[in-house]
Structure formats: structure tokens, C-alpha cells
Amino acid sequence: MKVWLLHHRDAAVLAWRRLLAVPLNSLLFVLAIGVALALPAGGQMLLANARQLTDRVSAAPQISVFMSVNADRATATEVGSRLGGAAGVKQARFVPREETLARMKANPGLREAIEVLPGNPFPDAFVVSVTDERPESMERLAAEYRRWDGVAHVQLDSAWVRRLEALIGLGRNAVLLLGALLGAGLIAICFSIVRMQLLVHRAEIEVSDLLGATESFVRRPFIYHGVLLGLGGGVVAWIVTTAATLWLRAPIADLAKLYELTLSLQPLSAMDSALLLAVAGGLGWLGANISLGRHLDSC
Amino acid sequence: MIRFDRVAKRYPPGVDALSEVSFEVAEREMVLVGGHSGAGKSTLLKLVAAIEQATSGAVLVGGQNLSGLSRAALPFLRRRIGMVFQDQKLLFDRNAFQNVMLPLSIAGFPPREAAQRVRAALDKVGLGKREKALPVMLSGGEQQRLAIARAVVGRPGLLLADEPTAHLDAETANDVARIFHDFHQVGVTMLIATYAHELFPAARRLHLDHGRLRT
Numbered sequence: 001m002k003v004w005l006l007h008h009r010d011a012a013v014l015a016w017r018r019l020l021a022v023p024l025n026s027l028l029f030v031l032a033i034g035v036a037l038a039l040p041a042g043g044q045m046l047l048a049n050a051r052q053l054t055d056r057v058s059a060a061p062q063i064s065v066f067m068s069v070n071a072d073r074a075t076a077t078e079v080g081s082r083l084g085g086a087a088g089v090k091q092a093r094f095v096p097r098e099e100t101l102a103r104m105k106a107n108p109g110l111r112e113a114i115e116v117l118p119g120n121p122f123p124d125a126f127v128v129s130v131t132d133e134r135p136e137s138m139e140r141l142a143a144e145y146r147r148w149d150g151v152a153h154v155q156l157d158s159a160w161v162r163r164l165e166a167l168i169g170l171g172r173n174a175v176l177l178l179g180a181l182l183g184a185g186l187i188a189i190c191f192s193i194v195r196m197q198l199l200v201h202r203a204e205i206e207v208s209d210l211l212g213a214t215e216s217f218v219r220r221p222f223i224y225h226g227v228l229l230g231l232g233g234g235v236v237a238w239i240v241t242t243a244a245t246l247w248l249r250a251p252i253a254d255l256a257k258l259y260e261l262t263l264s265l266q267p268l269s270a271m272d273s274a275l276l277l278a279v280a281g282g283l284g285w286l287g288a289n290i291s292l293g294r295h296l297d298s299c
Numbered sequence: 300m301i302r303f304d305r306v307a308k309r310y311p312p313g314v315d316a317l318s319e320v321s322f323e324v325a326e327r328e329m330v331l332v333g334g335h336s337g338a339g340k341s342t343l344l345k346l347v348a349a350i351e352q353a354t355s356g357a358v359l360v361g362g363q364n365l366s367g368l369s370r371a372a373l374p375f376l377r378r379r380i381g382m383v384f385q386d387q388k389l390l391f392d393r394n395a396f397q398n399v400m401l402p403l404s405i406a407g408f409p410p411r412e413a414a415q416r417v418r419a420a421l422d423k424v425g426l427g428k429r430e431k432a433l434p435v436m437l438s439g440g441e442q443q444r445l446a447i448a449r450a451v452v453g454r455p456g457l458l459l460a461d462e463p464t465a466h467l468d469a470e471t472a473n474d475v476a477r478i479f480h481d482f483h484q485v486g487v488t489m490l491i492a493t494y495a496h497e498l499f500p501a502a503r504r505l506h507l508d509h510g511r512l513r514t
């Protein structure tokens with residue numbers, strides 16, 4: 001047991017020394033691996049944030065009922081009372097067109113555009129929260145409101161959430177695909193690096209064999225070489241992703257504000273970070289092993 | 300310790316390096332293998348260390364038939380044998396200390412004890428002050444002695460040496476021979492391929508001629 005630990009320590013130290021012996025090479029390889037891994041890692045970061053957003057928003061789905069622009073206030077009041085008395089409605093909040101106009105004018109970008117328009121382009125509206133929040137029943141209510149006089153447009157506010165959820169599903173597949181492709185790339189990089197290492201250290205392999213080294217003794221430093229490269233790449237990918245998170249945080253929060261959402265982009269979770277490092281190290285290990293399996297005997 | 304029973308070794312495509320070779324080496328014995336260049340001396344030593352396998356016949360080392368040796372058992376046989384190779388096989392990117400350390404690392408010696416042993420082995424061959432030197436910084440004779448230090452550092456019961464005094468001047472060759480005598484004195488069995496049998500007057504001699512033992 002102690003011998004085993006000793007062998008592992010020696011192999012790790014040896015692999016580390018070999019990496020440091022060609023620092024620029026090693027750095028470039030680690031960067032290449034890191035950048036490749038940063039793409040799926042960044043995708044996962046965005047997905048996790050988007051998923052958090054939908055979790056939060058879809059907690060209270062609402063139906064927006066927009067009156068026709070030329071409907072008068074009496075019609076609106078009528079629709080309001082119908083909504084108030086309708087089955088399945090928890091609450092119907094009236095949003096007068098003046099309020100909407102004022103709110104939109106508060107946005108400096110929009111103000112100029114609005115001011116050139118004659119009159120108030122916004123209709124009266126109601127925001128309806130319902131007792132039964134299942135998409136099907138909300139869809140049914142929306143269809144019913146659409147038939148009412150003076151109602152121009154009914155929108156399920158959860159619709160974009162569902163669209164986003166569908167996008168997230170797509171995004172998850174894209175991240176998986178990207179991860180698989182770039183993971184294969186990482187394996188290929190480690191495979192070639194370990195192959196070069198085997199050629200460079202041919203003499204050492206031969207001599208160790210003659211002096212009674214077991215096959216695992218000979219293989220170990222090369223495995224560590226692959227694992228260290230993979231892990232180094234994982235760390236680089238983590239740094240890149242975290243930096244991107246911080247850099248994008250303010251612009252994305254601004255964007256979200258336009259949709260009346262508060263969103264502060266979060267970096268990779270501890271779990272995802274650990275997963276990233278484990279996968280990076282594991283792929284390095286795999287690449288090294290495949291390379292050893294193919295090339296060790298011919299050394 | 301070593302027994303060859305009608306051993307033949309044929310290299311592809313059909314070079315008979317050894318034929319009908321039978322002999323025994325007893326424990327604590329010192330035996331020289333002589334013969335012209337290409338007679339099969341290196342081949343004979345390689346068969347003992349299981350670097351090559353006999354084409355026919357039986358090679359026994361420490362009572363163990365090497366033809367039945369599994370791949371997994373091979374490293375442990377080699378650890379019991381010290382070997383000085385004809386081409387030395389030093390590692391040129393490691394210093395003297397690290398070269399001698401290698402067999403002990405392989406065997407999993409605790410580092411502190413291993414370091415003591417390495418220093419003792421280097422002292423023994425007169426390289427105690429050169430432990431930081433890379434092999435290229437050593438003279439031919441010093442490299443030869445470094446190879447010997449590496450072969451004996453694991454205190455093997457059997458030492459194989461392939462022309463350990465070739466390319467050495469008379470005085471250095473004598474030093475090397477004296478080192479071998481010292482190991483023989485402490486009970487190491489020795490099989491040495493050499494032309495220079497006069498350096499080892501007490502040893503028994505085998506003579507190879509075109510792969511056959513001449514008696």
C-alpha cells in the first residue's frame with residue numbers, strides 16, 4: 001500500500017517535471033484544451049442561468065388581455081367586471097393605457113419613438129392570474145377571452161417561458177453535442193501528446209523494463225501526463241467561463257430589465273465546476289490510456 | 300543458481316546464436332564467458348535475464364524455468380538480477396544519483412533508505428563525489444562504473460556483466476575487476492562475459508565458439 005502511494009507520487013512528480021521541462025509547449029496545449037472545453041462549459045453556464053430564470057418566472061404564469069386601441073373605457077370596464085366574475089380567475093389587474101404610456105416613456109430609448117406617434121399607441125390591458133395554472137386550462141381561458149367584444153389580443157405570459165424551455169432543451173442537446181465533439185478532440189490531443197512523450201522517453205521505458213519495472217510502473221507517468229494536461233485545460237476552461245460570466249453580467253442584467261426581469265448571471269455551480277474538472281481529467285486519462293495501449297509495445 | 304539444459308537460440312531470420320548449450324553455475328560462483336565476437340556471449344546473458352527467450356532447451360534461474368515464466372512474474376525475476384549491459388543503457392537525461400536510484404524506485408524502496416543505498420553504491424565504485432553529474436559529463440570508465448553501481452544497488456544475488464571492462468585502460472579495468480571481486484567476496488553469484496579473463500584469475504571459464512560451448 002505504501003509502495004503503491006510512493007509509486008503514484010513519484011509518477012505524478014515525474015509527469016509534472018516533464019510538463020515543466022517544456023513550459024511553453026505545455027502551456028499552449030493546456031490553453032488549447034481549455035478553450036475547447038470552455039465552449040461546452042460556457043453553454044452549460046448559460047443554460048443553468050436560463051433554467052433558473054424559467055423556474056422563477058413560470059412560478060406565476062399570467063394571461064395578458066389587451067383591449068383594442070379604439071375601444072373606450074366603458075368597454076374596458078365591462079370586460080374588467082366580466083373577468084372579475086369569471087370562473088377560474090384569481091385576480092384581474094387593470095393596467096390603464098396611460099400607465100403603460102408613462103412606463104414606456106420612462107425608457108429613454110423608447111421615449112423619442114413614442115413622442116413622434118400621434119396619441120397613445122398603447123391599449124388598456126388586464127393582467128389576469130388564474131387558479132388553475134396548467135398550460136391547457138390557461139389556453140382554454142385565453143381562447144374564451146379572445147371571443148369577447150373589444151378584446152384585440154390575448155397573450156399567455158407563460159408562452160415565452162415555454163418557448164424558452166423548448167430553447168433550453170435544444171440548448172442542452174447542443175451543449176451535449178459540442179461537449180462530445182470537443183471531448184473527443186481533447187482525447188485526441190492527449191493521445192498525440194502522450195505518443196510524443198513515449199517517443200521522447202523511449203530509452204527510459206526500455207531501461208525501466210530491463211530493471212524490472214512492471215507495466216503499470218512504466219505507464220503511470222504518462223497517464224499522469226495526460227491527466228495533468230486535461231485538468232490544466234479544465235482549470236483554464238473554468239477561468240474562461242467565470243470571466244465571461246462576470247463580463248456579461250451587467251449587459252445581460254440590462255437586457256433582462258427591458259423584459260422586467262432581474263437577472264444576475266451566475267458562474268458555474270460548484271457541482272458543475274467539479275464535473276468540468278472531473279471530465280477534463282478523465283478525458284486526459286482516457287487519451288493517455290488509448291495512446292499507451294497503441295504505442296507502448298512498439299517502443 | 301543458473302542451469303542451461305541443451306539451450307538453443309535462433310534469431311530471425313535464421314541466425315543460430317547458441318546451440319546445444321548446457322552448463323551450471325553454482326551459488327556464489329564466479330564464471331566467465333569468453334569467445335570471439337559474435338560467439339553468443341551477450342545472447343547467453345540475455346537468456347538468463349529473460350530479455351530473450353530460448354528457442355529450445357531449458358533455462359533455469361534460481362530453480363525457476365524461464366520458459367514457464369509469466370509476463371507478470373518477469374519484473375520480479377529481473378529485480379533479483381543485477382545486470383551491466385554491453386552498451387550500459389544509462390539514462391542521459393538523469394544524473395548519476397538518479398540513474399542509480401531507478402532500480403530502487405522501481406522496487407518501491409522507501410526514499411530515505413534508497414538514498415543511503417545509492418550513495419553507498421556510488422562510493423563503492425568511486426563516484427561518491429559525482430552524484431550530480433550527468434552521464435555525458437563522465438568519462439567512459441566512469442560511465443562503466445556508474446552502470447555497475449546501478450546493477451548492484453539493489454543487492455542482487457546474481458550479477459550479470461557484459462564486457463564490463465571493454466574500452467577501459469588497464470588501470471581502470473583493474474579497478475572494475477576489483478569491484479567485482481569485492482561483490483563476489485560478499486556472496487554474489489557472477490556471470491561475466493569478457494575477453495579479459497586475466498583480470499579474474501580465480502574464476503571458472505566457459506568458452507563459446509560460434510554458439511557452442513567448447514570444453
Ligand SMILES: Nc1ncnc2c1ncn2[C@@H]1O[C@H](COP(=O)(O)OP(=O)(O)OP(=O)(O)O)[C@@H](O)[C@H]1O
Nearest residue numbers: 310311314315316335336337338339340341342343
Ligand atoms: N537481435 C538480434 N537479431 C538477430 N541476430 C542477432 C541479434 N542479436 C544477436 N544476433 C546475432 O547472434 C549472434 C551472437 O550475438 P551476440 O551479441 O550474442 O554475440 P557476442 O558474443 O556478444 O558478440 P560481441 O563480443 O561482439 O558482443 C551474432 O551473429 C549476432 O549477429
Ligand SMILES: [Mg+2]
Nearest residue numbers: 340341385461
Ligand atoms: Mg556481446
